[in-house]
């Protein structure tokens with residue numbers, strides 16, 4: 001199957017990972033994709049809807065390989081009172097959060113052999129730091145027992161109606177983290193909460209569904 005796509009350079013990732021990478025953007029009016037165009041990059045990513053098997057075949061013929069599956073979920077926030085005992089993370093929490101994030105998100109598309117062994121941990125450490133600073137996700141909420149962080153969830157407002165969970169982690173406290181995310185949305189009058197995770201992350205999928213989320217779509221990540 002011929003693949004029609006535009007190639008968009010991934011500037012933030014290129015600086016962070018010190019690579020020359022791009023991502024495919026699929027639109028009806030996009031030009032035919034050729035191997036020569038792809039050869040200009042050391043890495044090209046593609047995220048495709050799980051049901052588009054013809055596109056999956058077309059990309060594999062162009063040399064793309066399957067890296068990961070992703071599940072996108074959506075939760076209607078509702079008006080019920082979701083009490084939260086989480087605190088807003090501060091600058092003082094950044095070292096501990098970085099450490100936790102670097103160790104926790106072991107299932108990642110920023111993995112070897114596509115990225116360097118330390119890249120994935122470094123990436124999620126930076127992500128959570130940027131959430132505290134409000135430079136990527138807007139805020140990071142933490143659940144603490146004394147000085148110890150038991151869990152955290154980062155939040156981003158997407159538009160007037162929707163928010164997205166960036167990173168969420170805390171073994172055994174997932175329900176409290178989800179309640180806090182819901183409460184964050186309620187405080188801002190945002191009726192829709194989005195969250196995504198890897199297909200293989202069954203603990204996270206179970207948590208999101210038990211907390212009221214529904215699966216909206218699935219996708220494959222492919223790299224060349």
Ligand SMILES: CC(=O)SCCNC(=O)CCNC(=O)[C@H](O)C(C)(C)COP(=O)(O)OP(=O)(O)OC[C@H]1O[C@@H](n2cnc3c(N)ncnc32)[C@H](O)[C@@H]1OP(=O)(O)O
Pocket residue numbers: 104105165166167168169170171172173174175195196197198201203204207
């Ligand atoms: C938007 C995102 O960030 S997606 C990534 C989500 N975060 C993670 O994957 C980080 C690691 N996991 C966690 O922090 C938590 O397990 C959560 C938040 C996913 C779910 O939390 P909870 O709903 O409280 O469930 P809990 O942590 O008890 O896990 C449920 C079961 O899965 C197991 N489990 C959880 N993560 C893993 C894992 N990475 N590997 C193996 N088993 C696991 C737990 O041990 C537990 O087993 P048990 O019921 O036999 O005790």
Ligand SMILES: Cc1cn([C@H]2C[C@H](O)[C@@H](COP(=O)(O)OP(=O)(O)O[C@H]3O[C@H](C)[C@H](N)[C@H](O)[C@H]3O)O2)c(=O)[nH]c1=O
Pocket residue numbers: 010012013105108109110123126127128130135136165166167168195196197198
């Ligand atoms: C920190 C930061 C990141 N970016 C850029 C870098 C990437 O292009 C995107 C984030 O990509 P995404 O597909 O969301 O990344 P992941 O696949 O790692 O994320 C999924 O899995 C996570 C574990 C988590 N569940 C997450 O919610 C999922 O989406 O953003 C940037 O531009 N600026 C930054 O500061």
